[in-house]
Amino acid sequence: MTKAAPAAFADTHQTETSPKVSDEVRKTTCYMCACRCGIDVHLRDGKIRYIEGNRDHPVNRGVLCAKGSAGIMQHYSPARLQKPLLRTGPRGAGEFREIEWEEALQIAVSWLEPLRESSPEKLAFFTGRDQSQSLTGWWAQQFGTPNYAAHGGFCSVNMATAGIYTIGGSFWEFGQPDWERTKYFMIFGVAEDHDSNPIKLGMSRLKERGAKIVGVNPVRTGYNAIADEWVGITPGTDGLFILSLIHELLRAGKVDVDYLLRYTNAAQLVIDAPGTAEHGLIARNNDGEMLVWDRHADREASYKSVSTGAALKGRFTLGDGRAAVPVFEHLARAYSDERYAPDAVAEETGVSADTIRRIAAELANAAFNEAIEIECSWTDWRGEEHDKFIGRPVSFHAMRGISAHSNGFQTCRALHVLQILLGSIDCPGGFRYKPPYPKPSYAHPKPHAGVTPDQPLGGPHLGYLHGPDDLLLDTEGRAKRIDKGFTWDAPMSAHGVLHMVISNAVAGDPYEIDTLFLFMANMSWNSSMNTRGVMKMLEAKRDDGEYRIPHIIYSDAYASEMVAYADLVLPDTTYLERHDAISLLDRPICEPDAVADAIRWPVVEPDREVRGFQSVLLDLGARLRLPGMVNQQGDPLYKDYADYLVNHQRKPGVGPLAGFRGAQGDRGGRGDPNPQQLQQYIDNGGYWTEHVPPNAAFFKMANQDYQDWAVAKGFYDAPEPCIFNLYLEPLRKFQLAAEGHGERQPPEHLRERVRDCFTPLPHWYPPFEGAGIDVSDYPYHAITQRPAAMYHSWGSQNAWLRQIHGDNPMYVPGPVCDAAGLVDGDWAWISSYHGKICVPVRRMHAVNDKTLWTWNAIGKRKGAWNLSPDAPEAKRGFLLNHLINELLPPKGDGQRYSNSDPITGQAAWYDLRVKIEKAEQPFEQSQPTFEVQQNPLPPAPDDVEYGKEWQK
Numbered sequence: 001m002t003k004a005a006p007a008a009f010a011d012t013h014q015t016e017t018s019p020k021v022s023d024e025v026r027k028t029t030c031y032m033c034a035c036r037c038g039i040d041v042h043l044r045d046g047k048i049r050y051i052e053g054n055r056d057h058p059v060n061r062g063v064l065c066a067k068g069s070a071g072i073m074q075h076y077s078p079a080r081l082q083k084p085l086l087r088t089g090p091r092g093a094g095e096f097r098e099i100e101w102e103e104a105l106q107i108a109v110s111w112l113e114p115l116r117e118s119s120p121e122k123l124a125f126f127t128g129r130d131q132s133q134s135l136t137g138w139w140a141q142q143f144g145t146p147n148y149a150a151h152g153g154f155c156s157v158n159m160a161t162a163g164i165y166t167i168g169g170s171f172w173e174f175g176q177p178d179w180e181r182t183k184y185f186m187i188f189g190v191a192e193d194h195d196s197n198p199i200k201l202g203m204s205r206l207k208e209r210g211a212k213i214v215g216v217n218p219v220r221t222g223y224n225a226i227a228d229e230w231v232g233i234t235p236g237t238d239g240l241f242i243l244s245l246i247h248e249l250l251r252a253g254k255v256d257v258d259y260l261l262r263y264t265n266a267a268q269l270v271i272d273a274p275g276t277a278e279h280g281l282i283a284r285n286n287d288g289e290m291l292v293w294d295r296h297a298d299r300e301a302s303y304k305s306v307s308t309g310a311a312l313k314g315r316f317t318l319g320d321g322r323a324a325v326p327v328f329e330h331l332a333r334a335y336s337d338e339r340y341a342p343d344a345v346a347e348e349t350g351v352s353a354d355t356i357r358r359i360a361a362e363l364a365n366a367a368f369n370e371a372i373e374i375e376c377s378w379t380d381w382r383g384e385e386h387d388k389f390i391g392r393p394v395s396f397h398a399m400r401g402i403s404a405h406s407n408g409f410q411t412c413r414a415l416h417v418l419q420i421l422l423g424s425i426d427c428p429g430g431f432r433y434k435p436p437y438p439k440p441s442y443a444h445p446k447p448h449a450g451v452t453p454d455q456p457l458g459g460p461h462l463g464y465l466h467g468p469d470d471l472l473l474d475t476e477g478r479a480k481r482i483d484k485g486f487t488w489d490a491p492m493s494a495h496g497v498l499h500m501v502i503s504n505a506v507a508g509d510p511y512e513i514d515t516l517f518l519f520m521a522n523m524s525w526n527s528s529m530n531t532r533g534v535m536k537m538l539e540a541k542r543d544d545g546e547y548r549i550p551h552i553i554y555s556d557a558y559a560s561e562m563v564a565y566a567d568l569v570l571p572d573t574t575y576l577e578r579h580d581a582i583s584l585l586d587r588p589i590c591e592p593d594a595v596a597d598a599i600r601w602p603v604v605e606p607d608r609e610v611r612g613f614q615s616v617l618l619d620l621g622a623r624l625r626l627p628g629m630v631n632q633q634g635d636p637l638y639k640d641y642a643d644y645l646v647n648h649q650r651k652p653g654v655g656p657l658a659g660f661r662g663a664q665g666d667r668g669g670r671g672d673p674n675p676q677q678l679q680q681y682i683d684n685g686g687y688w689t690e691h692v693p694p695n696a697a698f699f700k701m702a703n704q705d706y707q708d709w710a711v712a713k714g715f716y717d718a719p720e721p722c723i724f725n726l727y728l729e730p731l732r733k734f735q736l737a738a739e740g741h742g743e744r745q746p747p748e749h750l751r752e753r754v755r756d757c758f759t760p761l762p763h764w765y766p767p768f769e770g771a772g773i774d775v776s777d778y779p780y781h782a783i784t785q786r787p788a789a790m791y792h793s794w795g796s797q798n799a800w801l802r803q804i805h806g807d808n809p810m811y812v813p814g815p816v817c818d819a820a821g822l823v824d825g826d827w828a829w830i831s832s833y834h835g836k837i838c839v840p841v842r843r844m845h846a847v848n849d850k851t852l853w854t855w856n857a858i859g860k861r862k863g864a865w866n867l868s869p870d871a872p873e874a875k876r877g878f879l880l881n882h883l884i885n886e887l888l889p890p891k892g893d894g895q896r897y898s899n900s901d902p903i904t905g906q907a908a909w910y911d912l913r914v915k916i917e918k919a920e921q922p923f924e925q926s927q928p929t930f931e932v933q934q935n936p937l938p939p940a941p942d943d944v945e946y947g948k949e950w951q952k
């Protein structure tokens, strides 16, 4: 049956469907990357014959990328694990024996049970690109360990955290450009990732409508290659470029004053009392209400009582005698400074002053001269009534390229400040929130880490803190978490600090752990900095011969490099063999005009002794008698993950799936569990969606109609208007501590860093790695880009995708080639202060002239993924990770600092500095080399092709 596309996603450009190739079509959700497109899986004789896009699905509307269609080869991959494995040889050797599931689960319980009874923190449970974090996090919480996070800390936590603290949302899952109305679109630091099909669809709409696209990225590939204008910026200087655009907008008076007064803290008063413990904090009255200066009454007033009548400039004396200055006055002073003038930043950013001035003028022109209006009655959170939505048709998208730097948090904040000044957030033509966002930082939980043996943690592990008092430190000032998240090292590490877990655990700092439990996190290869060092750490032993991390449990569907370092391997299914929820409790797939979620379900049955990880986790939870996973008799509450998806309630009426709730399956958002829920999802094409009411569609941060609808749907328990934080007061609280105020003081070696980096208005500072070395020794930057056809290492064993990216040269700018005497096909040594690699070179001109780059995660360790040791990925492929240390260069003060953003702990992958030298002769093999990993699987066939014997 063909269903009409939902009105909001209607597309007039559909072509004829392909000829039928199957006996049956099953609709589920792709997991070849993190976009979660809807797919139609065609089956013939019980085998997968073909995968195509689901034309009704809100995420992709039928569009399928190379990865998605290659899901068939992912499913039939010879790298799939077959059965649970128990290590028999030394760690890293890859020697295992197959065991039954019962034995595997008993072993896991025998390791975990004593920990829960005595010291739950000795379990560290971390996951990779996990799409079930609302389950995995809850499981860890019920276990009682404070040591849980997913991969966000080494991915794009700067983007997410800066967004939540500033505007209650960020890009991708949180919101997207208004593709139908925007007239000027800037995309920062995105090659072809985060996200994929939705951005392709959006950009094609912009092209159809003639909107201008500006790509800001050191490398012109992917989206940047189809942009109307490419700005080949120098890595790590995006913040400087953005603040220079702001400088120009302020100079020209092109900011949306009405918007600033209504929706932001621009008018809030900042206490001006140098040397005191309240200098720089927002002034409040005795009721704790934030204050502004009422221009008409010429006196202080509470923020919520005055909107457009508040002062943005001046210096005022409050009733109690304190002096105070509006946020906007501080902002205007800071960014009008000549250090942000286009001529002052041009050399550092690699962007000419004329280009900066022109782009600022184009932004202003689109926002203010091409403004749009939509007639509609709506009411704001102050109770003021409006008869239209005013749109500033300028929008932005950004991701890892600007965030994976040690100045990434402030850079991401700067981009949001630019959006706010233009009045372009959640208006027609601007960036638009997707439900359940916006959600201000104070509406999120604070992080929890209080451990009590045999008891759950007091609340979620991850969250948003608001000052030094919320840090997760014990009475001696030591970190409570193994990754040192939410400490002075990384106070706002809302996604944890995964890249520090293994090194901290091996060093026993802040304490030793017993069991490292990892799910799809390839920590011994492409998901770690200092890859060789991490391999050694995983093999490291104490004096008594015991491994420094005594137990490692690993779950994955494939024989990645990490498998060889596990003691116990729990084989997961492929994404076509299990249930999953694309949940509003986790990382939603909504659209600005609709709330949506989706499922995966077993469209084929596993033909190996593998189990869905989420079901295994619930089984382990029941065996450990974790609260919420067993009933009063101690029997399992859930048969499997499917049962949990239907019957688990996080709070009354709210469960993992928001659709088809209630006894009749006719409730959306809140409602009782519905035994038919999964079948109703399947019948509806694998997803559920419901439209946002028209009068709630824009200005969601302040729109009472949206707030009320969101409460009805269960997104919030009470309305949560979101005031945009141009000035982020929690940062000022950390600075005050660094200035010596308050009980909780930073350690001396971090005091200066907190004082300098935690400015409540975003500012730009040079990335740490370059600041810690002599850059004349390492004059170039080196970064990776994610290709369109490979999602990190996931496609590495995929017979179709390997034909697109089997190896990865180092792309070198033409002038750098000339200076180093390099021509296409030469080999070159690339060195950082930490390491050295030798790799093949390709000349390229569409790249910033100080930047070398390569594709991400193509290189493989010999023997891993059931590939031949002579596979191109293992011979000519390589990782930049060998050049990157998880610690910064020594500063001579006896301390080593994490190679991370100082505010969030995000891994600063893109701060890497290198030099390049021609190799004497070509190599057969990229350097460094590692011993061939022994493979726990039967040998793969030489020729992997659909229909061959191995997959029957």
Ligand code: SF4
Pocket: 030, 031, 032, 033, 034, 035, 036, 037, 060, 063, 064, 065, 066, 067, 068, 069, 196, 197
């Ligand atoms: S973008 Fe491609 S790989 Fe990613 S979910 Fe969509 S179809 Fe699958």
